[in-house]
Amino acid sequence: MKKTIFLLVLVLSMGIYTGCGKENTEIENSRMEEQTTPENSENDEIHLDDELNIDFTCDYSEDIKEDVDDVVAASTSLQEELTNMEKVTQKYTPLAEAAQTQGEMNVAAHWLYTIWDTELNNLWSRLSSSADRQTKEKLLAEQRNWIDLKEEVTLLNIGSREENGSMYPLLQDSYLEEITKNRAYVLARELAKIKGEDFAMPEVSAKYGTFVDNQETGDIYSSLITRQNWEGTDEAVISIYRQGEMEGSFVDHGNGELSFTSEDGSVKGMIKIDGWNGASFKVTETYGESPFPVGEEVEFPFAF
Incomplete structure (x- = not known):
């Protein structure tokens, strides 16, 4: 009986300490943080879980938020931050590579879009707390306009749900990922101005x-x-x-x-x-x- 109870507790503990798609390493990380000195903390690197447990029924929202927060904390500049965001995308790309059905492809596209949507919200939070009143009002108006426009712009580019059938969620989230990433660069540029950082926008197509x-x-x-x-x-x-x-x-x-x-x-x-x-x-x-x-x-x- 005691053995049965012990096994049950062990299973429940594993359920508590194992997240969706990654192992919980908070205890190990806290021990490492206690041993970290100011000298080596200046050279922190971004450590994302290398392996993703592929599960198309999983809600990766919190995992993605943690990964984005890790990138923000470990990056020494906004330019570096936006570059490092690609590492988060790379982490979740195996979902798209493993997708076999249209439903799985739709799910994978949603999480890849969520990465840049999370980064965009993170950037906006920092912008709104750093900008002076006049700049904040200007940027807030522009951001609200972008939010209002993106649905219609998406429709203009990919067509309606009726036209695309079961592929619509894939096309929609793939396009939203693209324009949300672009918008993240725009907000990062504005935040860099406030912080006095150099920031170079990526090259974009001169054709499309x-x-x-x-x-x-x-x-x-x-x-x-x-x-x-x-x-x-x-x-x-x-x-x-x-x-x-x-x-x-x-x-x-x-x-x-x-x-x-x-x-x-x-x-x-x-x-x-x-x-x-x-x-x-x-x-x-x-x-x-x-x-x-x-x-x-x-x-x-x-x-x-």
Whole structure:
């Protein structure tokens, strides 16, 4: 009887001290922390669990939060922090690699998106507590606009749930991961300014992207999307407020300038992509009746 009780307690203890997807090492870590001296603490490295227990029914939220917190604590600069975030992504990538069914692929994509969403929230928390009142109000307005815009921008890029069926969660979270990572870099740049740190934004495509004119609101007035379609053809979708929408193809000149021709050939123009600073479109030629006059230039300052 005593042996049975002992085994039961042992099993329960293992359940308490074993997290979803990783072993609990708090006791060992606390002992190591007691032995850590100020000299060697300055050279701390990021130690994430190398092996992930792959379980598609697991809630990794707390694990991801701990990993992000570890990266933030161990990084000596915001530039290093954003670079080190890739280590967290690498840790959870085996989920995507092991996924066999559409449902498992959807789950894996969700957790990869959650990593950057967690980092974004962490950055915002530090920004809001560090910025002066005027800067905070400006950044808060921009962040609220981004939150309001991202759902519509996602719809513009991947289509509706009805169009994509069971693949929709995968496409949605994969795209949200991309734009949330981009937004994290924007907030990190602003926090670096406050802290007096140097910060270099990563290079972005001079060919593909999503850009909007939101008139500093949470609504899209005009939008420009350049992308490669399923057939490998470069295409652009341009929507201009109160004038209409047109789709067409473009030719890349290699310097951020893309020559656009609408599907029906009635409108030609030049798209200029300026990376993180947005993009523009200028109508150069029209044929027949067109709501887009020659010489009209539209700015899309909000880059996703």
